[in-house]
Amino acid sequence: MEKELWKGNEAIAEAAIRAGCNCFFGYPITPQSEVPEYMSVHLPQAGGVFVQSESEIAAINMVYGAAGAGMRAMTSSSSPGISLKQEGISYLAGAEVPCVIVNCMRGGPGLGTIQPSQGDYFQATRGGGNGDYRTVVLAPSNVQETVDFVQEAFDIADQYRNPVMIVCDGLIGQMMEPIEWHPVPKRDLPPKDWAASGRKGRDHHNVINSLYMAPEDCDRHNQHLEEKYAAIAENETRWEEVDCQDAEVIITAYGTPARIALTALETLQAQGLKAGLFRPITLWPFPWKALRRVAERPSVKAFLDVEMSSSGQMLDDVRLAVEGRRPVRYLGHAGGVMPTVEEMAESVKAVWKEVQ
Amino acid sequence: MAVVCPHRISIITGHYGTGKTEFAVNLALSMVQTHSRVMLADLDIVNPYFRSREKRELLEAAGVELITSSPACSDADVPSLPAELLAILQNRDITGILDIGGDPVGARVLARFRPRLLEEDHQLIYVLNANRPEVREAEAAIRYLRGIESTTGLTCTGIVNNTHLCGETTPGEIRKGAALAADVSRRTGIPVLCHVAEERFAAALSDLPDPVFPITIRMKKPWE
Numbered sequence: 001m002e003k004e005l006w007k008g009n010e011a012i013a014e015a016a017i018r019a020g021c022n023c024f025f026g027y028p029i030t031p032q033s034e035v036p037e038y039m040s041v042h043l044p045q046a047g048g049v050f051v052q053s054e055s056e057i058a059a060i061n062m063v064y065g066a067a068g069a070g071m072r073a074m075t076s077s078s079s080p081g082i083s084l085k086q087e088g089i090s091y092l093a094g095a096e097v098p099c100v101i102v103n104c105m106r107g108g109p110g111l112g113t114i115q116p117s118q119g120d121y122f123q124a125t126r127g128g129g130n131g132d133y134r135t136v137v138l139a140p141s142n143v144q145e146t147v148d149f150v151q152e153a154f155d156i157a158d159q160y161r162n163p164v165m166i167v168c169d170g171l172i173g174q175m176m177e178p179i180e181w182h183p184v185p186k187r188d189l190p191p192k193d194w195a196a197s198g199r200k201g202r203d204h205h206n207v208i209n210s211l212y213m214a215p216e217d218c219d220r221h222n223q224h225l226e227e228k229y230a231a232i233a234e235n236e237t238r239w240e241e242v243d244c245q246d247a248e249v250i251i252t253a254y255g256t257p258a259r260i261a262l263t264a265l266e267t268l269q270a271q272g273l274k275a276g277l278f279r280p281i282t283l284w285p286f287p288w289k290a291l292r293r294v295a296e297r298p299s300v301k302a303f304l305d306v307e308m309s310s311s312g313q314m315l316d317d318v319r320l321a322v323e324g325r326r327p328v329r330y331l332g333h334a335g336g337v338m339p340t341v342e343e344m345a346e347s348v349k350a351v352w353k354e355v356q
Numbered sequence: 357m358a359v360v361c362p363h364r365i366s367i368i369t370g371h372y373g374t375g376k377t378e379f380a381v382n383l384a385l386s387m388v389q390t391h392s393r394v395m396l397a398d399l400d401i402v403n404p405y406f407r408s409r410e411k412r413e414l415l416e417a418a419g420v421e422l423i424t425s426s427p428a429c430s431d432a433d434v435p436s437l438p439a440e441l442l443a444i445l446q447n448r449d450i451t452g453i454l455d456i457g458g459d460p461v462g463a464r465v466l467a468r469f470r471p472r473l474l475e476e477d478h479q480l481i482y483v484l485n486a487n488r489p490e491v492r493e494a495e496a497a498i499r500y501l502r503g504i505e506s507t508t509g510l511t512c513t514g515i516v517n518n519t520h521l522c523g524e525t526t527p528g529e530i531r532k533g534a535a536l537a538a539d540v541s542r543r544t545g546i547p548v549l550c551h552v553a554e555e556r557f558a559a560a561l562s563d564l565p566d567p568v569f570p571i572t573i574r575m576k577k578p579w580e
Binding site: 003004005006007030031114115116170171174175176177178256259260262263338339340341 | 404406485492520521524577578579580
């Protein structure tokens with residue numbers, strides 16, 4: 001298939017349209033504004049509905065309504081805008097309404113900067129909203145993966161009736177890369193017989209709701225959600241290992257830093273240092289078991305976690321997986337500063353020296 | 357590159373993502389070798405990343421004067437324009453390159469300078485990349501071109517074929533773009549100024565009917 005040159009954000013929008021997204025609701029914010037901009041032109045042409053909402057809060061609640069009626073609905077934003085959506089995401093998860101949310105992350109906290117960052121890991125994986133809920137979080141590290149994941153995200157959401165979030169940093173949204181529109185795996189999905197889309201001869205109304213008057217009912221509902229999340233963790237956990245087999249130092253990174261790490265590995269391996277990359281692709285469910293297995297290998301001496309975050313957020317999950325078997329060190333920048341190939345290579349060397 | 361852009365002011369426009377900034381930066385670095393005073397103005401008010409201002413150090417070391425909005429605004433996504441831009445418009449000793457944001461929307465910055473530009477020796481250049489899905493057909497490419505002309509009130513007088521696929525570019529890709537540029541040129545009567553190609557491809561493309569403008573990739577990603 002012929003390759004085309006796409007900008008990350010416009011590719012996200014096109015991928016969603018190709019995945020059958022019927023409704024998009026969003027509000028502009030740098031560095032993701034090309035997503036709604038592209039949607040505003042192309043989604044109506046494909047027979048869908050685009051609404052520029054009055055706010056991010058309105059957008060996520062429009063998603064709640066449309067997806068609750070059985071539509072494939074999506075919203076996108078960047079960090080501060082995603083913060084505004086948290087209440088809606090909690091409601092969507094509570095009412096088990098499938099949808100796709102894209103966070104093209106920028107520097108924070110607050111308004112931060114418009115440059116790329118990864119400071120929303122906790123928000124995405126721990127849930128920025130209230131209650132015991134989880135969103136499936138996919139973290140692509142190039143435009144091709146972003147395009148593939150966005151398409152698959154709609155199926156994952158529908159399969160589990162759960163919000164799925166794509167987190168990419170601003171660089172992935174803004175950069176141009178060659179991609180191809182190859183077929184992505186399609187799932188055998190259950191009918192949306194729960195959707196509030198009209199009674200259609202049923203003996204009951206479908207109700208989209210996250211309110212339970214009796215504590216026992218709410219407890220039961222939470223148990224049900226918990227079982228669903230366990231199934232997601234079992235079936236959907238994804239990661240990539242690069243040269244981990246005989247590596248002594250392993251970089252853990254996702255998104256853009258993982259991309260930078262691949263070049264750093266070339267530098268290090270040329271100098272004879274055995275280094276590898278462990279890249280979580282789902283941030284939730286995090287690949288704890290897989291990383292634990294890597295940490296148990298005798299060849300592995302230490303880990304270096306690299307993020308675009310000041311003190312590290314995924315670092316917590318790396319430590320939970322490694323369980324103290326090996327030292328875990330950290331390299332990171334926040335506010336839109338990206339780690340360089342050179343400093344990553346230097347940090348790996350420093351960690352390697354430390355464990356000799 | 358006096359042959360390609362012989363006018364005092366070169367205005368680089370096009371659909372976004374076609375590689376305008378890469379061309380503008382390389383053009384400035386090329387022009388500074390033959391012109392006494394070259395200024396490059398980053399007037400992209402659309403795109404927050406991958407802008408010519410990121411190459412300040414390289415450009416200034418080479419002798420190119422870079423004009424951008426004030427540091428206070430440079431990472432704020434506000435459409436502020438640098439006052440120093442007037443130097444290019446008014447000082448005829450300066451050879452100027454204006455790096456404009458993508459699409460007719462990005463070209464809006466030019467509209468207010470139209471009367472001034474019309475008095476100067478200028479050229480509105482349309483950068484084309486046949487791998488960008490929205491401009492890969494001649495008809496669509498011309499629609500963007502006409503949109504930019506109507507927004508700016510200026511007339512395009514040159515097409516630059518900048519067809520590439522980032523690190524996966526081949527001479528074949530550039531030839532594909534040359535065919536599209538020729539088609540757009542035939543339908544509009546606007547000449548093809550040059551085909552942009554990395555130095556390593558230049559020899560393989562010497563049979564193209566228009567000049568090849570050899571470049572070195574400057575707008576790199578952090579892992580490149």
